[in-house]
Amino acid sequence: MRIKFLGGTGTVTGSKYLLSAGTSNILVDCGLFQGYKQLRLRNWDKFPIEPAKLNAVVLTHAHLDHSGYLPLLVKNGFNGKIYCSEATFDLCKILLPDSGRLLEEEAGYANRHGFSKHSPALPLYSEADAIRALKFFSPVGFDSSFQVCAELTAEMRHAGHILGAAIVSIRSDTSRITFSGDLGRPNDPIMMPPEFVKNTDYLVVESTYGNRLHDTSDPLLVLGKTINDTANRGGVTIIPSFALGRAQELMYYIHLLKKSGAIPAILPVYLNSPMAVDATQIYNKHRRDHRLTSEQCEAMCHAAKIVNSVEESIALNQKKIPMVIIAASGMATGGRVLHHLKAFGSDPRNTILFVGFQAGGTRGASMIAGADAIKIHGEYVPLRAEVKQIDNLSAHADRGEIIGWLSHFAAPPKQTFITHGEPDAADVLRKGIEETLHWPCRVPEYLEEVELP
Template sequence: MNIQFLGATGTVTGSKYLLSAGSAKVLVDCGLFQGYKQLRLRNWERLPLQPSELDAVILTHAHLDHSGYLPLLVKNGFKGKIYCSEATFELCKILLPDSGHLQEEEASYANRHGFSKHSPALPLYSEADAVRSLAFFSPVRFDTDFQVCAGLSAHLHRAGHILGAAIVSLRSAETTITFSGDLGRPNDLIMLPPSLIEKTDYLVLESTYGDRRHDTADPAILLGKTIRDTAARGGVTVIPSFAVGRAQALLYAIHLLKASGDIAAALPIYLNSPMAVNATEIYHKHRQDHRLDYQQCEAMFSTAKIVNSVEESIALNQRQQPMVIIAASGMATGGRVLHHLKAFAPDPRNTILFVGFQAGGTRGAAMIAGADAIKIHGEYVRLRAQVSQIDNMSAHADADEILDWLSHFSKPPKQTFITHGEPAAADALRRRIEEKLHWPCRVPDYLESVELP
């Protein structure tokens, strides 16, 4: 068995792991690079193999940094099956076409306003490409063995994190390798904790928060205070949010805050992401994968007024009254939230609130670092609004939670590969695992290939 790291090395995006076992070739995750330009340019580079050579793809979950390259893989000749959990397939049916649509929209906007260096600006793939890729999906159930290809079987364990997220174990005749995907948290507001794994020969482990602990304060209290303080100034709270996972957690937290009187029941809440609306409906279909019952799901759905049309989205920017706007994307890399940032970032009464990890090179990371202006659609926008972050609303396990998850292994893997983290986070987690658990660990390099004896 051999593994090659085609992404998520030195960064939290672009997850792709090429696993070769005998004549079989399988890609675990197929994500887009995001953040710094030098990373985003990798999305346009050829893979070190022809997509037609792949037997299958297995997804850990639906977020675009794990699934968003699939339309291009299919466009370039992939003919195999894409295995994932049932909920992940439901979410990919929303996320992937939306990704293609946004890319087409942004390319068109750039061409109309002439701010792209390319003439014409082109999308990486289209909405139609994304729709075509959905025909290759083959959803499977959690906790059930399935045959990937000759000589290679797999098993999906629940990872928490978001709906449908999986820990993937792959087995050949003699070797087992497990991919953590993005590990969820043991006490998440909505998601169940990650399944415990007893043993594996090799482990590929995420390290998004590998160098830090989440604040122990109740994130709902921090959320309520931020919204209240902003409203008291007459301002708008703009929350860039991933449409899948964070948007639903925010809606449920705001429902609880309104129910308790911690924020005014009359304060308008807007969910400006049709994709998030569709994703939210999937929570009803897969209640076995999360903590909420039917009534709680309904309460979550009814918390916000849904913004469907572009005209409604534009109209929000003209409103001069306190409100909360939740809009994709979570790191302010694209989507409708950019137009809200252009409208509300220059006003000091407003707050831009981040509730998830911000990868280096993204607008979100720049704003949290104290930038006084951000570039949107080729122009710089003054940033006078307050910028806040509630780190402990993250859906990723922190360093302590990762170590606790690892402590349930009955014996150490032969090798643990630390991926999906910024360099400092990945190395800090490597050091902690070596010192506390005495496991052999390494942080692989981009495109590095390793034999698994």
Template sequence: MRIQFLGGTGTVTGSKYLLTTEHARILVDCGLFQGYKQLRLRNWAGLPFDPAGLDAVVLTHAHLDHSGYLPLLVKSGFRGKILCSEATYDLCKILLPDSGHLQEEDAAAANRHGYSEHRLAMPLYTEEDARVALRQFVTVGFDRRVEVAPGLGAVFSRAGHILGAAIVALDDGHRRITFSGDLGRANDPVMVAPAPLAPTDYLVVESTYGNRVHDTADPLLAMASVIRDTAARGGVVVIPAFAVGRAQGLMYAMYQMKASGAIPAYLPVFLDSPMARDATAIYGKHRADHRLDPAACQAMCQAATIINTVEESKQLDARNAPKVIISASGMATGGRVLHHLKAFAGDPRNTILFAGFQAGGTRGAALIDGADEIRIHGQQVRVRAQVAHVDNLSAHADSNELMGWMSALGRAPRRTFITHGEPAASEALRARIKHELGWDCLVPEHLQTVAL
């Protein structure tokens, strides 16, 4: 058995792992690179293997940095099964066509306004490409062994993080390798806790927060303070949020803050993301993946006014009265939130509030680092609004939580691979694993191949 690391190395995006056995060749995750331009260019560079030669893809969860390359993989000749949990499939039915649609829109806008570096901007893939890829999805249940490819079985266990997220253990009868995917948090207010790590020969573990520990203070107190202060000075709070997972957690937080009186009950809250609206509706279908009872689930769904049309979205920007706008994308890399940033970033009364990890090279990271200008749709946008960051709302396990999940394992893996983190985070987690657990561990390099 061999593993090649095709993404998620030196970065939190682009997760792809090629696993080869004597009888099978599969890909674990198939995500888009995001952030720095040199990373995004990898999306256009092709793959170092023939997609037609793959037997299957195993998907840990639906976020685009894990699933967003699938339409291009299918377009390039892959004809096998894409195995995932039922909730992951339901979310991919929303996320992947939307990703294709946005790429088509961005290419058209670049051509229309002439800000592309190329003579003719083209989408990486289209909405139709995504819908074609969805035909190859096959759903599997949790906690039962399924055959992925000849001589290769898999067990999916709940990872928390978002609906349908899975820890995936693969074995060929001789050795087992477990992929954490993106690991959730034991005490997340919405998602269930990650399943315990079962004995494994090899472990691939994420390290998004490998060098950080989430603040133990109540994040709702910090968020409520930002919202109250902004509303008091007549400003607007813009919250970039991933449409799947983060948007729903924020809506539940808005409900809790209004119910407790932490923010004014009359303050308007808007969810400007049709995709987030559709994802929120799926929570009622997959009750086992989250902690919310029907009443809480309904309260979450009703915590914000849903903005559906482009015209309604534009009207939000035309009114400067105090309000909260939750809009995708979470790192301000695309989507409707860019229009809201253009409208509100220049006014010091307003606040841009981030509630999750911001990868290097994204507008979100630049804003948190104090950028006084950001480039949107080919234009330089002056930033005079306040910028706030409530980091402990993250759906990713922090360094202590990752260590706790691994340390409960009775027998050390033969080797642990630390991935899906920026260099400092991955190296910090490697050092902790080595010194505290005594495990053999490695931070792999991009395209590195290791025999198992």
């Protein structure tokens, strides 16, 4: 086998791994690059292999940095099968068309307001492209082997992180390689812990939080205090959030806070996401993937008022009362949250609260670093609102949790590749693995190709 790293190197986005065996070529993950402009431009580059020459794609999970390039891959000629878990397919049916729709809306907005350098501004792909890509999906079950192509078979185990997230092991006649995908946390309040893997010849492991340990303080208390402090000064709490996974976790926490009286039961909470209703129904459908009862799922669903239409979203910006608005995207790279940041970012009574990792080059990273203005839709918006971050709400395992998961392998892999992390995070995790487990490991470069003997 050979592996070529087409993404997820030097960044937490764009995860794509080209695996070749004999005459077969498959992709593990097919994500969008996000963050710095030089990374985003890679989405427009010619793909390193003709999409038609790919036999199949195997997805670890539904987040766009792992699945969001699929509509373009299909548009450019891919016609094989896309293997993933049942829950991942259900989430992609919501997430990918929504991504295409947002890309079209952003291109249209740029054209109407004339701030794009391109005339006309075009979307990377459309909602129709995304819907067409869904026809190639072939969902499979956990813990059973399936044939990916002539030379390769695969198996999926639960990774935690979000619904349907998988650790993927792929075998040829001579060797086996395992991809961690994004690893969840062992004590997540909603998701089940990642399953252990006993043996593999090669390992590709994520390193999003490879250079840090999560804060041990109770995130429920921090979230409640932030919301209360903001409301008491008459402000609005804006929470940029991924619409799938993180948004549902936030709603569950807000349900608990209101139930306990930690925040006022009458405080308005809005989830500005047209896909939220469908996403929450998927939690009820895939009960084996998480810890919540059906009653808890229902309570989570009703913790916020769902905002579906653009008109409702615009109307929120006219409200001048204490409230909480949860809106995508989680790193403020696009979506409806941008309009809320324009409306509320300049008022010091308000709070912008980040609850997940912020990749370098994103607006989220810039705001957390102390920017006094952010560029949205071609113009700078002064930033006077309080900016806070709750790190320990993350759905990613930290350095200690990753090494703890690795320690359950019966024997060291021949080589461990550290990917899906900023340069410092990947290198710190590499050192941690070498010093703690004494495994051979390395951080691959973008487009590097490695023979797996």
